Every structure is written in C-alpha cells, then in structure tokens.
Amino acid sequence: MSSLPKKYxxxxxxECLFEHPNDLDFIFGIAYAEIAIExxxxxxxxxxxxxxxxxxxxxxxxxxxFADYGLDIEEMYIRVHPHLVKTYIARHEEEIRSRxxxxxxxxxxxxxxxxxHGTTHWASEVCKILGIxxxxxxxxxxxxxxxxxxxxxxxERPFDLALECLGLSxxxxxxxxxxxxxxxxxxxxxxxxxxxxxxxxxxxxAIKQEHETHSHIHEIHEDLWSFMEDVFTSIxxxxxxxx
Numbered sequence: 001m002s003s004l005p006k007k008y009x010x011x012x013x014x015e016c017l018f019e020h021p022n023d024l025d026f027i028f029g030i031a032y033a034e035i036a037i038e039x040x041x042x043x044x045x046x047x048x049x050x051x052x053x054x055x056x057x058x059x060x061x062x063x064x065x066f067a068d069y070g071l072d073i074e075e076m077y078i079r080v081h082p083h084l085v086k087t088y089i090a091r092h093e094e095e096i097r098s099r100x101x102x103x104x105x106x107x108x109x110x111x112x113x114x115x116x117h118g119t120t121h122w123a124s125e126v127c128k129i130l131g132i133x134x135x136x137x138x139x140x141x142x143x144x145x146x147x148x149x150x151x152x153x154x155x156e157r158p159f160d161l162a163l164e165c166l167g168l169s170x171x172x173x174x175x176x177x178x179x180x181x182x183x184x185x186x187x188x189x190x191x192x193x194x195x196x197x198x199x200x201x202x203x204x205x206a207i208k209q210e211h212e213t214h215s216h217i218h219e220i221h222e223d224l225w226s227f228m229e230d231v232f233t234s235i236x237x238x239x240x241x242x243x
Contacts, residue, residue: 004238005176006109007231010162010190012181013116013123015201016224018130021095027088029053032062035080041069060153060183061117074149081122089126096129104228105135109235112136115152115162115179119143140165153185159193170194178231180224184214191216200224 011017032055033048041048055065063073063080089096105112114123114136120143127133127141142165144151147158159179163169168177170193179190182201190197198219221227 004109004235006111007235008111008113008166008168008177009231010113010115010159010166010177010179010195011224012183012186013114013118013126015182016180017101017114018123018126019223021092024088028056028062028084031080031084031087032066032076035076035083036066036069036071039071039076039079041066041071043069060151074145077149078119078121078145081119082125084122085125089129093129096126097131099130101130101132102135104225104232105132107232107235110231111166112140113162113165114141115158116142117144117151119145152181152189153183154189156189156193159190159195178227180227184217187214188216191218198227200227 014020029049029052032052033043033045036043036048036052037045043051051065051069052062056062058065061077063076066076067073112135114127116123120138120141123136123141123143124133124138127136142158142161147155147161150157152158160170163172163177166177168174174194175196177195178198179187179195180198180200181187181190182199184199187197187199196219197217198221199217200221200223219227221230
C-alpha cells in the first residue's frame with residue numbers, strides 16, 4: 001500500500017461534503033437578516049431577508065449586498081456562522097449526527113482538505129457533529145476568512161492555501177489532486193492550476209441532461225459519495241496490481 005501514490009482531495013463543504021437538510025436556504029436568509037438587524041442595517045426583518053436572498057442569487061454569498069446599508073460585511077460573515085450553529089444546526093443536530101460519512105472518506109491513501117466559502121468555524125463545528133473532525137482538523141479547513149475573503153471563483157489564493165495545507169504547492173505533481181465542488185464557476189481556476197475537477201450535485205445533473213460540455217469540468221457525479229466510491233475502487237484495483 002505504501003508504494004501507491006496518495007490521492008489528495010480538496011472538497012467544497014456546503015452541498016458537497018455537508019448536504020443540507022431541506023430548509024437550510026430558507027434559514028440562511030433569516031440568519032443573515034437577524035445579524036444584519038443586530039448590526040444596525042435599518043431594515044425590517046422582511047426587507048433584510050429579501051436583501052440576503054437576492055444577494056445570494058446575485059453573488060453566491062448572502063452578505064455582499066449589506067455593504068450598501070453601511071455594514072462591515074466581513075464582520076457580518078464571521079458573526080453569522082456561529083449564529084447558524086446555535087440555531088439551525090441545533091434544530092437538526094440529531095439528523096446530522098446520524099449520518100455515517102467516515103466509510104466514504106477514511107483511507108490511508110487519501111488526504112483530505114476542505115475549501116469553503118463558509119467560515120472555518122462553520123465547517124469545523126459541523127464536522128464535529130458529523131464525527132469526522134479528526135479527518136478535517138482546522139488546519140485542513142480553508143474558510144473564506146483564511147483567504148482574506150478572496151473567493152475560489154475569482155482568485156488562485158484559496159487553492160494555494162488548500163494545496164499548502166496538504167503539503168503541496170503548484171510545483172508539486174498535481175495529477176493525483178482532485179477538487180470537488182457543486183458550483184460550475186468554482187472549477188475554472190482549479191482547472192487552470194492543473195487540478196482534476198469534479199462537479200457534483202444538481203448543477204452536474206442539469207449539465208448532463210442538457211448534454212453540455214465544459215472544458216474546465218473533467219468529471220460529473222451525482223454526489224460526492226458516487227465520486228468517492230470510484231476513488232476507493234481505483235485504489236483497490238491499484239493495490240491488487242501491486243500485491
């Protein structure tokens with residue numbers, strides 16, 4: 001086994017490693033609205049919720065639009081995730097805790113990291129509930145604040161940090177490094193850097209149904225677990241060759 005090259009997998013968090021219970025999108029809008037009101041945005045709950053949801057549609061992140069209301073959106077982003085853990089996650093903790101993800105992730109020949117547009121705290125706290133925090137210690141979680149709020153769809157910096165936490169760099173052999181994410185635009189820079197890009201989730205399903213091709217997306221899977229099954233099978237087959 002030791003003679004096999006390791007596979008390095010950089011995972012998106014929300015709707016990839018952590019598949020949301022049904023009402024999360026609704027709850028996210030409310031949570032951002034509550035924090036915005038606490039910070040003095042001057043909007044009603046209904047108005048703030050509408051701004052948060054439109055911001056998510058426009059930018060992929062719910063806090064951006066609140067800059068127009070005089071808020072420090074970086075502070076807002078840091079504050080909203082602990083709030084979500086205390087409210088949303090608390091309500092769904094039993095269901096989240098019941099998921100058994102370890103058999104799909106834990107392997108001697110696989111090194112894992114999380115690259116998320118959420119905060120490190122958010123991913124870390126949910127990983128504790130999922131029972132996989134040993135696989136994803138904080139140094140293996142690159143939250144948006146660690147990259148100076150530079151997004152993976154716009155900057156190479158998040159990917160450099162993810163590679164670094166795996167003991168790699170752009171100069172490493174990246175042929176065994178995979179980037180898995182549920183949003184097509186997040187794969188453009190990963191492809192440019194030479195990572196193997198894997199799209200999962202509903203966007204991948206839609207692309208397949210429309211028979212579209214995207215040169216920056218190398219593989220499409222229904223979900224992360226389908227991809228990981230292929231990875232485990234590949235490792236097992238390689239081990240047989242080396243046996």
